[in-house]
Structure formats: structure tokens, C-alpha cells
Amino acid sequence: MGKKSAGGGNLPEGSLSTGEERARLVREMFDRIAGRYELLNLIMTAGLNRVWNRGAVRATALRPGGRALDLACGAGALTRDLAKKVGPNGYVLGMDFSAEMLKAAKTRPLPNVEYRLGDATNLEGVESGSFDAATIAYGARNIPNLDTLFAEMARVTRPGGRVVCLEIARPKGRLSATFYGIWFDRVVPWLGAKVSGDAWAYSYLPESVKAFVAPDELAEIMRRNGLQNVTWRPNAGGIVTLHVGTKPG
Numbered sequence: 001m002g003k004k005s006a007g008g009g010n011l012p013e014g015s016l017s018t019g020e021e022r023a024r025l026v027r028e029m030f031d032r033i034a035g036r037y038e039l040l041n042l043i044m045t046a047g048l049n050r051v052w053n054r055g056a057v058r059a060t061a062l063r064p065g066g067r068a069l070d071l072a073c074g075a076g077a078l079t080r081d082l083a084k085k086v087g088p089n090g091y092v093l094g095m096d097f098s099a100e101m102l103k104a105a106k107t108r109p110l111p112n113v114e115y116r117l118g119d120a121t122n123l124e125g126v127e128s129g130s131f132d133a134a135t136i137a138y139g140a141r142n143i144p145n146l147d148t149l150f151a152e153m154a155r156v157t158r159p160g161g162r163v164v165c166l167e168i169a170r171p172k173g174r175l176s177a178t179f180y181g182i183w184f185d186r187v188v189p190w191l192g193a194k195v196s197g198d199a200w201a202y203s204y205l206p207e208s209v210k211a212f213v214a215p216d217e218l219a220e221i222m223r224r225n226g227l228q229n230v231t232w233r234p235n236a237g238g239i240v241t242l243h244v245g246t247k248p249g
């Protein structure tokens with residue numbers, strides 16, 4: 001049996017693992033849900049996404065006047081937090097491959113933020129070493145080629161700068177795993193379908209988490225792509241993980 005697709009048809013089994021087709025489906029899905037994305041995020045995390053984003057900003061070690069690249073920036077939640085951190089003399093570039101998500105981001109413009117349409121795995125045109133930090137929040141799990149992603153993030157970060165990845169994970173503890181099972185596998189798809197009108201998008205969410213690499217493996221991918229001192233820590237009992245690496249000086 002295939003999975004229900006956005007258009008009501010069936011997706012062939014395993015389609016989430018194929019590169020270009022998966023990228024197209026993901027992009028179209030985010031285009032469709034862009035208008036409701038941030039509201040749903042806030043509801044589904046009970047506002048904790050703001051706390052997790054603040055942790056990601058701290059992990060960048062950015063200072064006022066710094067430069068950050070926020071990949072898969074979506075409607076700009078983390079981008080805006082980074083912009084606040086670097087202040088008026090700093091600069092943040094938010095990049096996403098969904099035009100509709102960027103349109104949503106641009107409804108809340110900031111003078112030190114620029115948004116650009118682009119693929120996180122191909123940062124052609126972004127100068128090597130030109131950012132103090134590169135971030136990705138809830139984007140990595142949508143990207144099939146994690147080696148290319150982190151190699152590019154490491155390339156555009158200056159020596160001594162940070163690469164930060166915030167992502168949803170499957171918790172190990174019994175209590176968090178039970179909560180996760182009820183919340184992500186049942187409530188999220190139901191609530192997401194109701195509020196966004198897109199059942200497939202919010203069934204894809206738990207599926208993409210299940211298909212994603214384990215936190216230790218993600219750390220290893222970061223290391224083998226040019227980052228050092230890679231560490232990760234769980235948030236909210238392991239439902240979200242924060243990975244941080246440093247570009248060697």
C-alpha cells in the first residue's frame with residue numbers, strides 16, 4: 001500500500017528516500033502549508049520552539065555585529081532570533097527552497113535580514129568562510145544528502161565559527177517515548193490536518209523523524225564533513241536535539 005499524497009493520491013512506498021522526487025514533494029508541501037506553519041509550530045510545541053530556538057542562538061556564540069546564515073529558514077522564526085542577537089550592525093541571510101515559506105518570512109522584515117531562495121545543499125554564490133555561524137532548524141531531516149549539507153555549512157563558516165543544527169528526534173526514555181508516540185504519531189497528524197488542511201504534510205512530519213539518522217550518527221556526519229568539537233544535547237527529554245560543531249581554526 002502506498003501513502004496518501006498531498007493531492008489525495010498515493011505516494012509509492014519508499015518515495016521519501018529518493019532524492020529529487022522527495023525534494024520536490026517537500027518543497028511543494030511547505031509551499032502549501034506556509035501560511036499556517038508558524039502558528040501550527042507554536043501550538044504543537046506549546047511555545048517550546050521559542051525556548052529551543054534561543055538555545056540554538058546561544059550555541060552559535062554570535063556577537064553583536066556578527067554574520068549568520070540560516071538554512072531552511074522557512075517563515076524565519078530562528079532567522080529573526082539570530083537577527084536580534086547580531087543587532088543592527090550584524091547581518092543574517094535566511095535561505096529556503098520554498099518560495100511560499102520565504103513569502104511568509106518577508107511579512108516580518110528586519111533591516112539586518114535578507115532572504116534568498118536557494119537549496120541548502122548547494123550554496124554556490126555564498127563565499128567560503130563568510131559567516132560566523134551557519135544554522136539549520138528542523139530542516140536537516142528533510143534533506144537526503146546530509147554529507148553535502150554539512151560540508152557546505154562548514155565551507156561557508158569562518159575558521160572558529162559554529163555550525164548548529166536543531167532537529168526533532170525520537171526520544172529514548174520510556175516516559176518521553178510514550179508522550180512522543182501519542183503526540184507525534186496521533187495528535188500532530190490530526191491537528192495538522194485540521195489547521196493546515198493538508199493531511200499529508202502532517203503525516204510526513206513523524207515519518208521524516210522516524211527515517212532520520214540517530215543523534216550520534218548526525219554528530220559523526222558533522223565530524224566527517226570538516227567540523228570539530230561536535231557535541232549534541234537533548235531538549236525536552238530527547239524530542240529535540242541540538243548539535244553544535246566548530247570549524248577548525
Ligand SMILES: C[S@@+](CC[C@H](N)C(=O)[O-])C[C@H]1O[C@@H](n2cnc3c(N)ncnc32)[C@H](O)[C@@H]1O
Binds near residue numbers: 101
Ligand atoms: C520544518 S521547516 C523549518 C523552518 C524553520 N527553520 C523553522 O525553524 O521554523 C523546514 C524548511 O526546510 C525547507 N527545506 C527543506 N529542504 C530544503 C533544501 N534542500 N534547501 C532549502 N530549504 C529546504 C522547507 O522549505 C521548509 O521551509
